[in-house]
Amino acid sequence: MRFHYGEGDFCLDVPSLQVASGERVAVVGPSGSGKTTLLNLIAGIARPQSGDIVTASHKLADLDDGAVRNFRIERIGLVFQEFELLEYLDVLDNVLLPYRINSSLRLDATVRQRAVSLLQSVGIGDMLDRYPDQLSQGEKQRVAVCRALLVNPPLLLADEPTGNLDPANKGRVLDILLDYATANKATLVTVTHDSDLLSRFERVIDFRDFLGQPE
Amino acid sequence: MNGILYMAWRYLAYNRWKTSILVGSIMLIIYLPVGLNVVVEQSGQHLNARAEATPLLVGARGSPLELTLNSLYFSLDTPELTTFSEATSITGSGLAEAVPMYVRFHSRSQPIVGTSFEYFAFRELTLASGRMPALLGETVLGASAAEALGVGVGDAVVSSPETAFDLAGIYPLKMNVVGVLAPNFTSDDNAIFVDVKTTWIIEGLGHGHQDLADSAASSAVLNRTEDNIVANASIVQFNEITEDNIDSFHFHGNLDGYPLTGVIAVPKDEKSGVILMGRYLDSEANNQIVRPRDVVTELLDTILTIQQFIVAAVFIVAVATIATAALVFLLSLRLRRREIDTIGKIGGGRWHVASMLLAEIVIVLVLGGALAAGLTALTWRYGSAIIESVVMA
Numbered sequence: 001m002r003f004h005y006g007e008g009d010f011c012l013d014v015p016s017l018q019v020a021s022g023e024r025v026a027v028v029g030p031s032g033s034g035k036t037t038l039l040n041l042i043a044g045i046a047r048p049q050s051g052d053i054v055t056a057s058h059k060l061a062d063l064d065d066g067a068v069r070n071f072r073i074e075r076i077g078l079v080f081q082e083f084e085l086l087e088y089l090d091v092l093d094n095v096l097l098p099y100r101i102n103s104s105l106r107l108d109a110t111v112r113q114r115a116v117s118l119l120q121s122v123g124i125g126d127m128l129d130r131y132p133d134q135l136s137q138g139e140k141q142r143v144a145v146c147r148a149l150l151v152n153p154p155l156l157l158a159d160e161p162t163g164n165l166d167p168a169n170k171g172r173v174l175d176i177l178l179d180y181a182t183a184n185k186a187t188l189v190t191v192t193h194d195s196d197l198l199s200r201f202e203r204v205i206d207f208r209d210f211l212g213q214p215e
Numbered sequence: 216m217n218g219i220l221y222m223a224w225r226y227l228a229y230n231r232w233k234t235s236i237l238v239g240s241i242m243l244i245i246y247l248p249v250g251l252n253v254v255v256e257q258s259g260q261h262l263n264a265r266a267e268a269t270p271l272l273v274g275a276r277g278s279p280l281e282l283t284l285n286s287l288y289f290s291l292d293t294p295e296l297t298t299f300s301e302a303t304s305i306t307g308s309g310l311a312e313a314v315p316m317y318v319r320f321h322s323r324s325q326p327i328v329g330t331s332f333e334y335f336a337f338r339e340l341t342l343a344s345g346r347m348p349a350l351l352g353e354t355v356l357g358a359s360a361a362e363a364l365g366v367g368v369g370d371a372v373v374s375s376p377e378t379a380f381d382l383a384g385i386y387p388l389k390m391n392v393v394g395v396l397a398p399n400f401t402s403d404d405n406a407i408f409v410d411v412k413t414t415w416i417i418e419g420l421g422h423g424h425q426d427l428a429d430s431a432a433s434s435a436v437l438n439r440t441e442d443n444i445v446a447n448a449s450i451v452q453f454n455e456i457t458e459d460n461i462d463s464f465h466f467h468g469n470l471d472g473y474p475l476t477g478v479i480a481v482p483k484d485e486k487s488g489v490i491l492m493g494r495y496l497d498s499e500a501n502n503q504i505v506r507p508r509d510v511v512t513e514l515l516d517t518i519l520t521i522q523q524f525i526v527a528a529v530f531i532v533a534v535a536t537i538a539t540a541a542l543v544f545l546l547s548l549r550l551r552r553r554e555i556d557t558i559g560k561i562g563g564g565r566w567h568v569a570s571m572l573l574a575e576i577v578i579v580l581v582l583g584g585a586l587a588a589g590l591t592a593l594t595w596r597y598g599s600a601i602i603e604s605v606v607m608a
Binding site: 040043045066069070072073074078080084086087088089093097098099100101102103107131147 | 218221222225226228229230553554557558559560561562563564567568
C-alpha cells in the first residue's frame with residue numbers, strides 16, 4: 001500500500017502489514033513518519049493511492065464514502081491525542097455523539113444507559129452535565145475513550161491517547177483501553193511515543209521501516 | 216433529524232450571547248419595517264376616525280395642526296387661545312351647534328377637558344357608572360383615565376400645577392368624581408371631563424374665597440368702599456368646591472372674553488357648514504376654521520413620506536446586518552473546522568454536518584422571525600395606546 005499527500009515529500013510505503021483480530025499492537029516511530037496517517041487509512045478517513053486495506057474483513061476500496069462512514073461509526077472506535085470533544089456538548093452528549101451524527105445508529109434508552117455505565121466505570125459518572133472546559137485533561141480523555149467504546153467496536157484505533165496526560169492518567173487510560181480489548185476480544189492499535197507503555201502490548205510496529213519516497 | 220436539530224440547538228444555546236445578538240438583529244430587521252407599517256396604518260385609522268367624526272373646528276389663527284391635535288386628541292400643546300364669544304357667536308348664527316373646548320390642564324398625565332354637556336352627546340359617550348357632572352368642580356372620567364388614576368365615583372382628582380415653583384401660577388383644584396364613562400377606544404378614554412367653567416376656576420379666572428363681609432375676615436381687609444373691597448393675601452382661597460362654599464365661587468368680568476383652546480362646530484347641514492366656513496375666509500380675522508379631516512390627511516401624508524425614508528434606511532441597515540451575520544457565520548465555520556473534521560472522522564456525513572449548520576441558521580431565523588411576529592402582535596394590540604401617548608406628548 002502506498003500513500004502520499006498531494007505533491008509533498010511525505011510518502012507512506014507499507015509492503016505488507018497484518019494485525020490479527022483481538023491483537024493489541026503499539027505503533028512507534030519518529031514524528032512525521034506516518035503513524036497517524038496509518039490509523040486514518042485503516043479507518044477509511046484517507047484512501048491510499050495504491051494497494052488495498054482490509055479492515056475487519058471489509059475491503060475499504062470497495063465501499064463508497066457513505067458506506068465507509070457507516071462502517072467506521074459502527075465498527076471502529078477512535079481515540080485522539082487532543083481528545084476532540086465538542087465544547088458545546090456536556091459529558092453525556094459528547095459520549096453519545098456518534099448516535100447524533102449518523103442516522104445508521106439509533107439512540108434509545110439502552111444506549112443512554114450504556115453511556116452512563118461507561119462513564120461510571122471510568123470514574124466520571126458524577127460529571128454527566130459538565131462541559132469539556134470544566135474537566136481536567138485526564139477526565140477529558142476518559143470521556144473521549146467512552147465515546148469510542150460506546151458502539152462496542154471490534155476495532156479500536158488510538159492516536160497517542162496518553163500524549164497529553166500525566167503519569168497517573170496515562171496508566172488509567174491505557175488500562176481502560178486494554179481491559180476493553182481483552183474483555184471484548186477487540187483489536188487495539190495504539191500509536192504512542194511512550195516507551196514505558198510498550199511492554200503492555202503484544203506487538204510493537206516501528207514505522208521507520210515504512211518511510212518511502214513519492215513517485 | 217432530531218440529532219441534527221439537537222446538535223444545532225446545543226451549539227446555539229452554548230454560544231448564547233452570539234446567538235442572542237444574531238436573533239436580536241434578525242428580529243429588528245424584520246420588525247422595524249413591519250412594526251412601523253402597523254403603527255402608521257393604525258395611527259392613520261385612529262386619527263382619521265376621530266377627524267372624520269368632527270366636521271369643523273374653530274380656533275384662534277395659528278397652527279391648524281396644533282388646534283386639531285389639542286381639540287380632538289387632547290394634546291397638551293396649547294394652541295393660540297380663542298374666546299368663549301366664538302362659541303356664543305356660532306350658536307347664535309343658527310348655522311351650527313358649538314361645543315367649547317378648553318384643553319390646557321392635566322391631572323398627572325391625564326388631560327383635563329373643559330367642555331359642555333353637548334360634547335357627550337356629540338361623541339355619543341355613555342356612562343359606565345355614576346352621573347354626568349352638574350355642578351362646578353364635578354368631573355366625569357374616561358375609562359382609561361379612571362384606571363390610570365385608580366379612582367372611581369366618590370373619589371376625587373386634583374389638577375396638577377403648571378409649574379411647581381411659580382407662586383403666582385395655577386393652584387391645584389380638587390375635583391369630585393361623579394361618573395366614569397364606558398370605554399369608546401378614543402382619546403376620550405384618557406380624559407378627565409369637567410364643565411368649561413371649572414377649567415376657568417383651575418386657571419384662577421373664577422375663584423371662591425372667604426366672605427369679606429364676614430367679621431372673621433376683617434383683619435385681612437385693607438380698604439373697603441361702596442363698590443370695592445381690597446384685601447391682603449391672608450384671605451382664605453378655596454381649592455375645593457363643596458356644597459358649603461360653592462356659592463362663594465364667582466367669575467369676574469364678561470364670560471365671553473374667557474379663553475378656549477377651540478370650538479367644535481357641528482353644522483346643521485352641509486350648506487350651513489359651507490356658509491360658516493365662508494365667514495372665516497377673511498385673512499384679517501382673528502380666528503380660523505378647519506376641517507380636521509383635511510388637517511389629518513396632510514399630517515398622514517407627511518408621516519407616510521417619513522415612513523418611506525425610514526423603511527429605505529432600515530433596508531440599507533438590513534442588508535448590512537445580513538452581510539455581517541453571513542460574515543460571522545463564515546468566520547465561525549473557519550473556527551469550527553476542527554469540530555467539523557472530528558465529526559467527519561468519527562463517522563458523521565458531510566450532509567449531516569451541512570444540515571446541522573443549516574439548522575443553526577434556520578433556528579436563528581425562526582427565533583428572530585417569531586420574536587418579530589410577537590412584537591408586531593403587541594404593536595397591533597397596543598399600537599393605539601402608543602399613538603395616543605405620542606400624540607399626547
